Amino acid sequence: MTGFALGVDQEEWCGQLRALAAERLRPLAEKGEPGRVNRPLLAALGELGLLERVFASGALELCLLRESLAYGCTEAETALALQGLGAYPVLRAGSERQRERWLPGVRAGRTVAAFALSEPGAGSDAAALALAATADPAADGDGDGDGDGDGRGWRLSGEKCWISNAPEADFYTVFARTGEGPGAKGVSAFLVPADRPGLSGAALDMLSPHPIGSLTFDGVPVGPGDLLGEPGRGFRVAMDTLNLFRPSVGAFAVGMARAALDATLAYTADRTAFGGTLSDLQAVAHRVAEMATRTEAARLLVYAAAGAYDRGAGDVPRRAAMAKLLATETAQYVVDHAVQLHGAVALQRGHLLEHLYREVRAPRIYEGASEVQRTIIAKELYAGAAGAAGAAGMAGVTAR
Ligand SMILES: Cc1cc2nc3c(=O)[nH]c(=O)nc-3n(C[C@H](O)[C@H](O)[C@H](O)COP(=O)(O)OP(=O)(O)OC[C@H]3O[C@@H](n4cnc5c(N)ncnc54)[C@H](O)[C@@H]3O)c2cc1C
16 A cells, blocks of 8 residues: 555455455355354355465455455455454464464364453453453363363353354453453453363344354363463453454444445436436435545545554554544444435345444444544543653753
């Protein structure tokens, strides 16, 4: 990407991805059971090398992937993103052994990953999580609890909820309280295989067909070999993962907005009313212009945030939060107006816009609700302003 435009190769790649999503992935998504993990769809994402790109590429490429897949098939987009969310902590903080054991299957779309942070009592305030990791030398994490490890195990007890891909995932990145300190300081990350004794789950039924469920941990044994990173450093692992994925949630939203916008352009140019087409009515044409302008602004903000992440810029948290906030709120606006400009046909079960109307709602809540993004932005702005004022004060002292 140069300045504010994608390169020719990137534009071409996005076009190929949109075509793949519509022609190859959409039919697989339609054969899946709503609200369940679609393994044939995941295997196709693996075969096409797209899951590999989630891990091998930077944030901008991840955004282009998510935006383009979302344009043609939201289910494929979501399946890809959830593999990334669940497995990125393993890539970033896992041991060589954990990476070798789990990541090839994730990349191939054979092994289903999940990211388990939220709890019934800890959503936006994730640092308040209560899932307890209680030290137990007999819990060595090899699953049989016979204590033949090195005597430094824990047992996990408590609940997780709203966990995408649960309870069907093959492993979970689980954030639990080992108690090195209060709040975020006392959280550790573990890789918990789904077949560990004491782990069970139940599916949850959502507005949009999303594979999601709750998990119950009843003394699940984990050992040092299951840790992702250092004990007490798990919250950092979760936040690093969310910093990468936040702009790409915005990209998902932009893909949906672009699909809704293109459908509206086509429909309003064709639908006849009052002796012309809907697009002849200025109120309609101006609304479409507004939808397009807002979508374009969101798209550019997402690319800018992703670019900042890839450059290792210092203002990633603020940019990522702005991109997610603007893109998800914009997509809601665009999809809602697209429904309005289509009239009744958009509300018929199975219509693209009926589908997008349900899909577009959740991204304003997950990975930090819009209000939480505003809090992050404001905090970063005031910290920056205080830093600048401090530096100006110092300069004044030096000058005197
Ligand atoms: C489809 C879907 C998939 C999900 N997948 C996962 C997953 O894979 N893994 C995982 O760990 N979690 C997942 N979640 C959970 C998600 O991260 C939480 O829903 C989210 O963090 C919000 O938490 P909550 O729902 O408990 O809402 P609460 O924290 O109870 O907040 C409710 C509302 O209060 C307001 N609010 C909250 N905090 C503030 C604030 N600081 N200032 C102002 N207003 C505020 C907001 O309007 C917010 O929507 C998923 C959720 C959904 C809907």
